[in-house]
Amino acid sequence: MLDIKWIRENPQKLDEALAKRNAEPQAEKLIALDLERRNHVSHVQVAQERRNAASKEIAQAMASGDTERAEALKSEVAELKTFLSTAETKGKDLTAALDDALSRIPNIPLDDVPVGRDxxxxxxxxxxxxxxxxxxxxxxxxxxxxxxxxxxxxxxxxxxxxxxxxxxxxxxxxxxxxxxxxxxxxxxxxxxxxxxxxxxxxxxxxxxxxxxxxxxxxxxxxxxxxxxxxxxxxxxxxxxxxxxxxxxxxxxxxxxxxxxxxxxxxxxxxxxxxxxxxxxxxxxxxxxxxxxxxxxxxxxxxxxxxxxxxxxxxxxxxxxxxxxxxxxxxxxxxxxxxxxxxxxxxxxxxxxxxxxxxxxxxxxxxxxxxxxxxxxxxxxxxxxxxxxxxxxxxxxxxxxxxxxxxxxxxxxxxxxxxxxxxxxx
CATH class of the missing domain: 3.30.930.10 (Bira Bifunctional Protein; Domain 2)
Structure with missing residues (x-):
């Protein structure tokens, strides 16, 4: 399996290597799958951080008697929990999709391998x-x-x-x-x-x-x-x-x-x-x-x-x-x-x-x-x-x-x- 980091940094090299193997270009598709997965991971991290911060803010609002703000924060936390409850499954699905796509990409030929069709x-x-x-x-x-x-x-x-x-x-x-x-x-x-x-x-x-x-x-x-x-x-x-x-x-x-x-x-x-x-x-x-x-x-x-x-x-x-x-x-x-x-x-x-x-x-x-x-x-x-x-x-x-x-x-x-x-x- 190829390294997705290498593919991100060398998309043209990947597609040139695949062309030598008489295969279709794949860099754009792989990078898009990886970007979607990485964006999702980033969103999950932001949501987790906000959930933890909001939970502390609820305690502070309750302590100061600001019930209206406390209730608003509780609603926000509930929404974040709902998102996070499905985010793990989505994250696994996105990782599996990327891994499956990578697993179907052949290896990169060495530079001294003769280029040919069959x-x-x-x-x-x-x-x-x-x-x-x-x-x-x-x-x-x-x-x-x-x-x-x-x-x-x-x-x-x-x-x-x-x-x-x-x-x-x-x-x-x-x-x-x-x-x-x-x-x-x-x-x-x-x-x-x-x-x-x-x-x-x-x-x-x-x-x-x-x-x-x-x-x-x-x-x-x-x-x-x-x-x-x-x-x-x-x-x-x-x-x-x-x-x-x-x-x-x-x-x-x-x-x-x-x-x-x-x-x-x-x-x-x-x-x-x-x-x-x-x-x-x-x-x-x-x-x-x-x-x-x-x-x-x-x-x-x-x-x-x-x-x-x-x-x-x-x-x-x-x-x-x-x-x-x-x-x-x-x-x-x-x-x-x-x-x-x-x-x-x-x-x-x-x-x-x-x-x-x-x-x-x-x-x-x-x-x-x-x-x-x-x-x-x-x-x-x-x-x-x-x-x-x-x-x-x-x-x-x-x-x-x-x-x-x-x-x-x-x-x-x-x-x-x-x-x-x-x-x-």
């Missing part, structure tokens, strides 16, 4: 690895998996409907191996602390990371008012909600391997075959909590951690900087990692690493205090996939496929596969 305007930073060449026409993952007899979409439809997959045998084990491999690398070598978190959260957690209220249609809600997490970013980031941290303990780096759940509300007709876009999938998430001076360096570090996973697996990928029109709602800057999929003959997203500044921290009221400073500051938050397990499984299957339909297992995964070198039908 993914076509993203900027490639570099490529790593060379896409493999095959002496045969490479297949897509669902063709490979079905031929192996270990990837079943028909049974998944019977169980749950579209956008689900049933994996079995060594493909199921390979998916598990990928998640364990990623968690081990991030915790043992990259300095992240593994955390096991709930996959059901309250409204407040999703509000804190800005999935609510704007993106409710992308989520699954339970009958008791909780939500299935779309990413472990939600519970991991909210671990510090409401806290005032010691600056010396920053940065905090945590990671989790969890199932994630997304309704894919805006994905009608996209990636309907296979397991590229699912309602349920596994993902390793990295979250960093930093001070304001370290967050941009932390973004580079986090992105490097995600890239390291793909390098160790021998998967060709490219890293791109998202343009203003393609960035997530909470992000100030985002790097996407796109892995090469031979079956599609293109790069597809497998990780997204973002720095959010204090945008989420304001929503969560997560702060830190520097030594010698009286007032705490808001922390800066970052999140990134390290990486999406299902999409990594797809990439391994397609890049390591063989002419006979088998899949060679990358060497780094073989210890997690009991020494198995190849998956065959």
């Amino acid at each position: 993914e076509k305007d993203n900027v490639e930073r570099y490529k790593v690895g060379t896409p493999p060449s095959f002496p045969f026409e490479p297949k897509q993952h669902f063709e490979i998996g079905e031929k192996l007899g270990q990837m079943d979409f028909d049974r998944a439809v019977k169980l749950s409907g579209a956008r689900f997959t049933v994996l079995s045998g060594q493909l199921a084990r390979l998916e598990r191996a990928l998640g364990q491999f990623m968690i081990d690398v991030h915790t043992l070598e990259h300095g992240y602390r593994e955390v096991s978190v709930p996959v059901l959260v309250r409204d407040s957690a999703l509000f804190g990371t800005a999935q609510l209220p704007k993106f409710a249609e992308d989520l699954f809600e339970t009958t008791d008012g909780r939500w299935l997490i779309p990413t472990a970013e939600v519970p991991l980031t909210n671990l510090v909600a409401g806290d005032i941290l010691d600056a010396k303990k920053l940065p905090i780096r945590v990671t989790a391997l969890t199932p994630c759940f997304r309704s894919e509300a805006g994905a009608a007709g996209r990636d309907t075959r296979g397991m590229l876009r699912q309602h349920q999938f596994w993902k390793v998430e990295m979250v960093s909590i930093t001070d304001e001076d370290s967050s941009l360096d932390e973004l580079e570090r986090m992105t490097g951690c995600a890239e390291d996973i793909l390098k160790r697996l021998g998967l060709p990928f490219r890293t791109i900087t998202l343009c203003t029109g393609d960035m997530g709602f909470s992000s100030r800057k985002t790097y996407d990692l796109e892995v090469w999929l031979p079956g599609q003959n293109t790069y597809r997203e497998i990780s997204s690493c973002s720095v959010c500044g204090d945008f989420q921290a304001r929503r969560m009221n997560a702060r830190y205090r520097k030594e010698g400073e009286k007032s705490p500051r808001f922390v800066h938050t970052l999140n990134g996939s390290g990486v999406a397990v299902g999409r990594c499984l797809i990439a391994v299957m397609e890049n390591y496929q063989q002419k006979d339909g088998s899949v060679v297992i990358p060497e780094v995964l073989r210890p997690y596969m009991g020494g198995l070198e190849r998956i065959e039908a």
Whole structure:
């Protein structure tokens, strides 16, 4: 959430930033809501002061025998009490209206983020690895998996409907191996602390990371008012909600391997075959909590951690900087990692690493205090996939496929596969 004080002082900067995100100007509306709320607060304060003064004047009038003035003052006090009795509710409504409007405003992009409308305007930073060449026409993952007899979409439809997959045998084990491999690398070598978190959260957690209220249609809600997490970013980031941290303990780096759940509300007709876009999938998430001076360096570090996973697996990928029109709602800057999929003959997203500044921290009221400073500051938050397990499984299957339909297992995964070198039908 943005600071309303900053918006009051920089209305043009806000609207210019929103224009970069292809959004309508909002400064005038927000400032008007804030002015109405502040005027109301001022009126309440004046009324309270006058009520207290009038009450003293009544006693003075009664003591001097001026009953006429005393009665007039009593009438005035009664009117003030009537106003004040409804003023509290109105004040809450005005504050709620402003907060709701602010909660729907996206974050301000950093100055070095490329301006653009959509993914076509993203900027490639570099490529790593060379896409493999095959002496045969490479297949897509669902063709490979079905031929192996270990990837079943028909049974998944019977169980749950579209956008689900049933994996079995060594493909199921390979998916598990990928998640364990990623968690081990991030915790043992990259300095992240593994955390096991709930996959059901309250409204407040999703509000804190800005999935609510704007993106409710992308989520699954339970009958008791909780939500299935779309990413472990939600519970991991909210671990510090409401806290005032010691600056010396920053940065905090945590990671989790969890199932994630997304309704894919805006994905009608996209990636309907296979397991590229699912309602349920596994993902390793990295979250960093930093001070304001370290967050941009932390973004580079986090992105490097995600890239390291793909390098160790021998998967060709490219890293791109998202343009203003393609960035997530909470992000100030985002790097996407796109892995090469031979079956599609293109790069597809497998990780997204973002720095959010204090945008989420304001929503969560997560702060830190520097030594010698009286007032705490808001922390800066970052999140990134390290990486999406299902999409990594797809990439391994397609890049390591063989002419006979088998899949060679990358060497780094073989210890997690009991020494198995190849998956065959």
